[in-house]
Amino acid sequence: MKLIVGLGNPGLRYKKTRHNVGFMFVDSFLKTVKQKTTKNKNLKSEIALFNYQNDKLIIIKPQTFMNLSGEAVFLTMKYYQLRLDDVLVIYDDMDLPEGKLRIRPSGSAGGHKGMANIMEFLKTDQIKRLRLGIGKDENIEAVDYVLGVFSAQGRSLIKAVTDRSADIITDYLNLPFVDFMSRYN
Numbered sequence: 001m002k003l004i005v006g007l008g009n010p011g012l013r014y015k016k017t018r019h020n021v022g023f024m025f026v027d028s029f030l031k032t033v034k035q036k037t038t039k040n041k042n043l044k045s046e047i048a049l050f051n052y053q054n055d056k057l058i059i060i061k062p063q064t065f066m067n068l069s070g071e072a073v074f075l076t077m078k079y080y081q082l083r084l085d086d087v088l089v090i091y092d093d094m095d096l097p098e099g100k101l102r103i104r105p106s107g108s109a110g111g112h113k114g115m116a117n118i119m120e121f122l123k124t125d126q127i128k129r130l131r132l133g134i135g136k137d138e139n140i141e142a143v144d145y146v147l148g149v150f151s152a153q154g155r156s157l158i159k160a161v162t163d164r165s166a167d168i169i170t171d172y173l174n175l176p177f178v179d180f181m182s183r184y185n
Helices: 018-032 066-080 113-122 142-146 152-162 165-174 177-184
Strands: 002-006 038-040 045-052 055-062 087-093 101-104 128-133
Touching: 002 018, 002 066, 002 165, 018 055, 018 087, 018 128, 018 142, 018 152, 018 165, 045 066, 055 066, 066 087, 066 113, 087 113, 101 177, 152 165, 165 177
Parallel strands: 002 055, 002 087, 087 128
Antiparallel strands: 038 045, 045 055, 101 128
């Protein structure tokens, strides 16, 4: 059983913001595989549970707001008795150009408060992650930038990646992690 966590903020106000590319990625994947999430108040997430590529897959979109994502991940892992090795977190990264992927098996939160909260709850930095670049603008405060919407070009770059979400998830499930990283980094 594998858990894939897309990070973002709940609600229409945040739906198309840069900070929600984790949600955008898993939403695109779920659309491709014709699955939907349902709200699970106990796990503080929208969740989809289904079989895919010979694996039982759990997709969650924490509904705790970005900076408190750790609780939803922790509750889901505890409920389904998952190991850290079974978890992949997908989130935005301002230090990468728009549309660029970076996959790592561990590391720091790099200033991302959602990832920092997950690391705090799980008490480790050994969490597999897929970071999706959103770029940055030195003239805009970080909080305003991540909560802003993409330009037309940015939307196009992000869509190019999210349109490949099923291929990326399939490779994650079927390749050794080092090969998965090599393919997309």
